[in-house]
Every structure is written in C-alpha cells, then in structure tokens.
Amino acid sequence: MHPMLNIAIRAARSAGNLIIRSLQHVEHLEVTTKGRNDFVSDVDRLAEQEIINAIQKSYPEHAILAEESGLHGDNEVVWVIDPLDGTKNFLHGFPHYCVSIAIMVKGKIEHGVIYDPLRDELFTASRGAGAKLNDRRLRVTKRKELEGGLLATGFPFKYPQHFASYLQTFNAVFPQVADIRRTGSAALDLAYVAAGRLDGYWEIGLEKWDLAAGALLIEEAGGVVSDFVGGDDYYNNGNIVVGNLPLHQQILDSITPHLTDELKK
Ligand code: IPD
Ligand code: CA
Ligand code: CA
Numbered sequence: 001m002h003p004m005l006n007i008a009i010r011a012a013r014s015a016g017n018l019i020i021r022s023l024q025h026v027e028h029l030e031v032t033t034k035g036r037n038d039f040v041s042d043v044d045r046l047a048e049q050e051i052i053n054a055i056q057k058s059y060p061e062h063a064i065l066a067e068e069s070g071l072h073g074d075n076e077v078v079w080v081i082d083p084l085d086g087t088k089n090f091l092h093g094f095p096h097y098c099v100s101i102a103i104m105v106k107g108k109i110e111h112g113v114i115y116d117p118l119r120d121e122l123f124t125a126s127r128g129a130g131a132k133l134n135d136r137r138l139r140v141t142k143r144k145e146l147e148g149g150l151l152a153t154g155f156p157f158k159y160p161q162h163f164a165s166y167l168q169t170f171n172a173v174f175p176q177v178a179d180i181r182r183t184g185s186a187a188l189d190l191a192y193v194a195a196g197r198l199d200g201y202w203e204i205g206l207e208k209w210d211l212a213a214g215a216l217l218i219e220e221a222g223g224v225v226s227d228f229v230g231g232d233d234y235y236n237n238g239n240i241v242v243g244n245l246p247l248h249q250q251i252l253d254s255i256t257p258h259l260t261d262e263l264k265k
Helices: 003-028 042-058 087-092 162-176 186-194 207-220 245-258
Strands: 031-035 040-041 062-067 069-072 079-084 097-107 108-116 121-126 131-133 152-155 180-183 200-203 224-226 238-244
Touching: 003 042, 003 079, 003 087, 003 097, 003 108, 003 121, 031 042, 040 042, 040 087, 042 062, 042 097, 062 207, 079 087, 079 186, 079 207, 087 108, 097 186, 097 207, 108 186, 108 207, 121 186, 121 207, 131 207, 152 162, 152 186, 162 180, 186 200, 186 207, 186 238, 200 245, 207 224, 207 238, 224 245, 238 245
Parallel strands: 062 079, 152 180, 152 200
Antiparallel strands: 031 040, 062 069, 079 097, 097 108, 108 121, 121 131, 200 238, 224 238
C-alpha cells in the first residue's frame, strides 16, 4: 500500500472515532449556519483538525484543501478533505455519514479513502491499483438497462435557481428505474456505486471534497464519472453523473435535455 494512502486511512479512522464519540452529546452541539441550508458543528471542525494533524505529522510540506478551514499551503500534492460528509444526517441522529479524504498529485486524484464509522466500512482506492471495501475488491454493477436499477441522487437544497431543472431530471429518470435513494451523503453514494450497491447516481453542485475520493473509487471499480455534458470537469463544476458504462450514458441521455445552459457549462 502507498504510504500516503496509509496515512489517509489512519487520519480517516481517527476522525471517524471522534465523530462516534461525539454522538453522546450531539443534542448539545452548537450549530452554525454557513449558507442556505448549510450547517456546521464543532464535530466537523474537530474531525477536520484531527485529519490535518495526522497529515502534517508525516507530510508537513503538502497542501491541504479542507471544507471547514479552506486551503493551507501550496504544493503539487493536495489533500482534499471532507471531515464529515452528511452533517445534516449526523445532527439529526440519522445514521448515515462518513469521512472523505482524497490525495491529488499535480491536479490528478491519485488516492481516496471514504470511511463510514458507524458500519466500520473503509473504502479505499489508488489510481491503477483498484478499489476496495475493507479487504474486498470492488466492481460496479453489470446491469445493462436502467429498468430494475437502484439509483441515488442529491437534492440541490443550496441552489434554488436549480430546483426546477433538477426536478425535470428526476422526472426523466425516475419512471425508468426500480427506485431512487436520497441518502444525504454524496461521498457514500459514490462509494456505494463503486461497491455495486447502487447502479448510478447524479447530483448538481457538489464541492471538491464531496466527490474527489468517490470519483476515483468508481473509476477504479470499472465505472464512469463525468459532468453533465459527458466531460471530465466535474471536479471544478461539481455536477456529476456516475454509473457503469451503459447506465452512465443512459442517465446522461435522460437528464441533459432538461438542463439549463448554466448546468451544461
Ligand atoms: C453534503 C452531502 C449531501 C449533498 C450536499 C453536500 P456535507 O455534504 O454530501 O449529500 O447533497 O451537496 O454538501 O455538507 O454534509 O458535508
Ligand atoms: Ca460534503
Ligand atoms: Ca462536510
């Protein structure tokens, strides 16, 4: 295993343990609002600090892009961190959230870790070396048609300007599949597609830390990741569609006719 992946795993596990310990006093946490429907607690900040400390102990020269504290340093290696993906679930006692850490080298995602502390599920990937859940190799599903498929999606709760367009994409996809989940953790949605638990997923307006690790997991599990025009700018524009090869194309074909020009950029 690559030494950087090893540190990422150690950091994700210790943040996960901190999140689990804080469950005992979740109702007393001070919660602040970062933006429309966007909240943060001390647990997000403490988990993030725990991860940053673990990275800086081994790699003090590397740069870090973390959700709650922004960009630290300037280096060709950047650690992209979501200390708690699924904050709303966590704050409501809805048991579905994770820690996500990706390592980018010269602008390319090279390693990714997603850790679900409640189920003790560790998803890992390194470019060219495959994706794993704990010790098991991951593959995306083999389904060829949307019919019978189980997808996930995210609602654009921060972006009222996209509500109408999003609902049209939903209306286009929903009648074709067996069902659609909205789990509240984009990183776990991506990990679940890599693990073959979901057939595909799409969401508008993700941040880099929501998707970096999960996108690599999917590619390494044999799946396809793109933005809404089938390109690879999802890391920058935050609009993402994933699935195995045929289903990725079918989801894309279903949603693109309903997108505004802004979402096609
Ligand atoms: C959020 C979750 C959610 C997605 C949002 C993200 P957070 O991340 O991943 O599923 O729909 O777009 O912001 O705020 O819980 O880290
Ligand atoms: Ca997130
Ligand atoms: Ca978060």
